[in-house]
Amino acid sequence: MLKYDAPILLVDDEEDILFSYSFALKSAGYKNVTAASGGKKAIEILGQKAFALVVLDLYMPEVDGNDILDFISARYPGTPVVIITAADDSQTAVNCLKKGADDYILKPVDSLRFITTIKNILEKEELKRQVESFSDAAEVSHLKCPDDFGAIVTKESGMYSIFKYIEAVAGGMQPVLICGETGTGKELMAEAVHKASRRKGAFVPVNVADVDDTVFSDTLFGHRKGAFTGADKARRGLLLEASGGTLFLDEVGDISENSQLKLLRFLQEGTFRAIGSDTEEKSDVRIVLATNADLEKKVEAGRFRKDLYYRIAIHKLLLPPLRERKGDIALLFSHFYKLAGKELGTPTKTFEKAAAGVLSSYTFPGNIRELRAIAYDLAARSGDVLSAGDVISYLESTGRSRGAVSSNMPGGAQFTYSGRFPSLKDMENILIDEALKISGGNQSKAASLLGISRQAMNKRVKG
Ligand SMILES: Nc1ncnc2c1ncn2[C@@H]1O[C@H](COP(=O)(O)OP(=O)(O)OP(=O)(O)O)[C@@H](O)[C@H]1O
Ligand SMILES: [Mg+2]
Structure with missing residues (x-):
């Protein structure tokens, strides 16, 4: 159903033309129409709020329609724009379409054509939104148990493929290796593997980065009383703690050669010995591992055992960085912004849709962890409504360069820059x-x- 309260901005330097557009729209039922007399005024209004659609006269003194079009595509990417231009200048209109305008109308403007154009565009946008939410629902319905993945906010089909893969392998006992850059949600995904496995025992996470071999063995296998100086009590290792459940070995790419060998033995034989003990013990544990290192490269360089790699990478999944799941940026921002509002005692704070849109031009080297931190900080600093301008200034003031751009060059080469051109x-x-x-x-x-x-x-x- 078409929303007649969608905010529409009309931009023209001639007051009487503005009046007739406004009148035509209001007569057709559109209630939320703003008129900007000239380019300067338009930029001022656009600086404060976003619109569902902008109607733009191309030729105006002061600020030209083309500049406003550039402003809208930079600040509110995706906002539909209808260009109004002189009848003898259809080439300029076509150029505007190439730059991102949605349609154009030639002067003198026929009011029926004017209303139909706007109605069609708004309907198309509404349909697009419906299709998006319908396909989200379709993705969820393909999962056996969507609740297992309830903590993972996403609408990207690539992520749903990962969920389906997890559902397929979760019930088995083979290790699952989760790879991905820092902050991409590897630990969250490891917990989902545990939930989907339906194992009754605990989910026990342990970070094994920068852990020497003795600490590694002690942590996983435990020790007997008196096994070494200071071992005045026996210790049950995490393999036993997690028995019946899942042991999550985080940052496994960095363990020493000896630790690699010990882990391999356990995975092959299913048995281990506590330090200082002669008795073989068994643990019914599912091992899930994570790394942000390129393990295959480490194997090639001789810094990670090949046999261990093949043993742990039977079920391997790669979490994409946030910059490759741009569709999730606004969704995750909204999720964290609301959470932050609740935690900070300001649950009514909101943000302009375009404020989240601005974030999609940032590359997020820290991925979702960084987006979370940004959302919390912005929620703490903002007024009642966070604007796109607030986000732009925030990114700039915290030294985060936007506008990473890449283009293709001959021979398949890629040119990418971020920050200064x-x-x-x-x-x-x-x-x-x-x-x-x-x-x-x-x-x-x-x-x-x-x-x-x-x-x-x-x-x-x-x-
Ligand atoms: N899809 C998601 N939905 C909601 N929250 C997420 C999502 N992905 C990650 N997070 C949150 O982002 C933060 C980082 O996630 P997590 O700790 O799982 O990343 P990681 O890949 O293990 O990072 P590292 O390699 O640095 O350990 C956590 O607070 C986590 O809850
Ligand atoms: Mg982690």
Whole structure:
């Protein structure tokens, strides 16, 4: 159903035209119409709030319609824009469509065509929203037990494929290896594996990064009383604590060679010995492991046992970084912002939809943990309504550069930058270095890669 209260912004420098657009829209039932007389006014209004649709006259003194279009696509990506332009200038209108406008109307504006265009766009947007929520529901209904994944906020189909994979392997006893950058939710996913396994015992997490071999053995296998100086009591290791449940070995990529061997033995034989004991013990434990290291690279470099890798990577899953699941950014932001509001005693604080939209242009090296921290901090600092402008200033003031952009170059190469746009000179130096690297320092080869003469190359290297 079409929402007649969707906020619509009309931008034109001629008051009488604005009046006639407003009148036409209101007569057609649209209740929430704002008129901006000129480009400057439009930017001012857009700086304060977002709109469901903007109607924009292209030619205005002061601020040109094109600049406003740029402003909207940077600040409110996805907001539909209808361009109004002179009849003899359809090429400009077409250029605007390329830049992201949704439709254009030629002057003199026919009021029926005007209303139909706006109605169609708003209907399409509404339909898009419905399809999105319908496909979310469809994804959930394909899971046997969606509650197992209830703590993981997502609407990305890639994440649902991971959930389905977990449901398929959770009931078995083979290890599950969860890989992914820091903050991508590996521990949360390990807990979901435990829930989906229906094992009655506990979920016992342990971080084994920077743990030497003695501590590793003591933590996992325990020790007998008197096994070493200071061992005045026996200790039950975590393999026994987690028996009947799941032992989650976090940061497993960093364990020592000896620890790797001991873990391999346990996985192969299912038995272990406490330190100082001759008795073999058994544990009915499911092992789930996580790492943010590239284990395959470590195996190649001889820093991780190949046999252990193949043993633990039988069921391997890779959690995508947040910058590759952009669809989740606004959803997760909303989730954390509400949580923060509750915790800080300000549950009525809200945010403009565009405020969350701004975040999708940030790369989140700390992934979901970083997004969570940003949402909590913004909730603490903001007024009643957090605006897109607040988020932009916050990212800038905390040294987080937005606008990471990448584009394709010939030969499948990728160009990516974030922060300052590189100068031609910067790029020249980067390309020369890269060509020299590829050609093993041979200047003639590097010159032919770059398509310049040997002399020109020589001059550049010296200069
Ligand atoms: N999809 C998600 N929905 C809700 N919260 C999430 C989600 N993913 C991660 N989180 C939250 O983000 C934070 C980081 O997640 P987690 O500790 O699981 O990451 P990690 O991959 O184990 O990170 P590290 O490699 O640094 O240990 C936690 O507070 C977690 O609850
Ligand atoms: Mg972790």
